[in-house]
Amino acid sequence: MSGLQLVVLALVQGITEFLPISSQAHLILVDRFGGWPDSGIVMRVAVHVGTLFAVMVYFWRDVWAVLVGLLQLVAGRRGPGARLAFHLMVATVPVVLAGGLGVRYGVIDRLQSVEVIAWATLGFGIVLYAADRLCLTVRKIEHMTFGGALIIGIAQALALIPGTSRSGITMTAARAMGYERSEAARFSMLLSIPVIVAAGAYEGLKLYRAGDADLTTSAIIAALMAFVAALAAIGALMRWLRHASFTPFVVYRVALGAGLLAWIYW
DSSP: OHHHHHHHHHHHHHHHHOOOOOOHHHHHHHHHHOOOOOHHHHHHHHHHHHHHHHHHTTTTHHHHHHHHHHHHHHOOOOOHHHHHHHHHHHHHHHHHHHHHHHHHTTTHHTSHHHHHHHHHHHHHHHHHHHHHHSSOOOOOOGGGHHHHHHHHHHHHHGGGTTOOOOOOOHHHHHHHTTTTHHHHHHHHHHHHHHHOOOOOOOOHHHHHHHTOHHHHHHHHHHHHHHHHHHHHHHHHHHHHHHTTEEEEEEHHHHHHHHHHHHHHHH
C-alpha cells in the first residue's frame, strides 16, 4: 500500500465512520475509483480500531458507566449503567448473528458492488430523511427499552449491505422511535464499540501471529490518523445535531447515490 493510499484510507474511515453516510461504501469506492488494490481486511480493521478509541475518548463517561454497569449486571444489581450495558448487548446480538451467517454463506462478498452501494446509499438516505422529519423528538437513552434496543440491533444488521451505513441505519431506527437526534447519535456510537472490539481483536491476533513488521507499522499509523479524524468528526456531528437535522447528510447521500446510478446505467 502506498503512502497516499494509507493516508486517504485513514482519513476517509475516520471522517465517515460515525457520520450517517457509510464508511464501508466510501472505502470500497475509494479503492475502485482510485485504481488502488484492495486495502485488505487488516488495514480496514486497523482504521476501525482508531475510530474505536476516538468514540471511547469522546464518550468516556458513558463508557465508564457501561463498564460499571456490566459489573452490576454480574452482581445482579440494577442502575442506569447496567440498563445501558444490557441494551447495548441486546442491540449487538443481531449483527453478530447476521454477520456470522453472511460470512459462512458468502453473502457479504457478493454484496461488494458499486451498484449495491448506489441503491443502498440512495434508498436508506431517503428513509433517514423520512424518520428524521416525520417522527417525534422526545426520548433519551434513559428511555430505552428491551424492544427498542432489539429494533435498533436488527436495523444495525442491515449495515452489512454496503452503502446502508451502520451509524445511519441505527440513527434512523432510533429517530423512528422518537429519540432526539443527539441521543440517537450517542447510542449509535456507543453501539459501535462491541462490534469494532470483536473485529479488531480477531484481526489483531492474526496480524500478531503473522509477524509482518511493515504491515504492523502501517496499521498503527493508519489507526492514529483515523483516531484524530474520527474524534473531530464525532465532535462536529454532536454539535450539529444539538440544533439541526440530518438533512445535509441526506442530500449528500441522494446526490452520491444518484450520481453512482447515472455512472452505472448511462
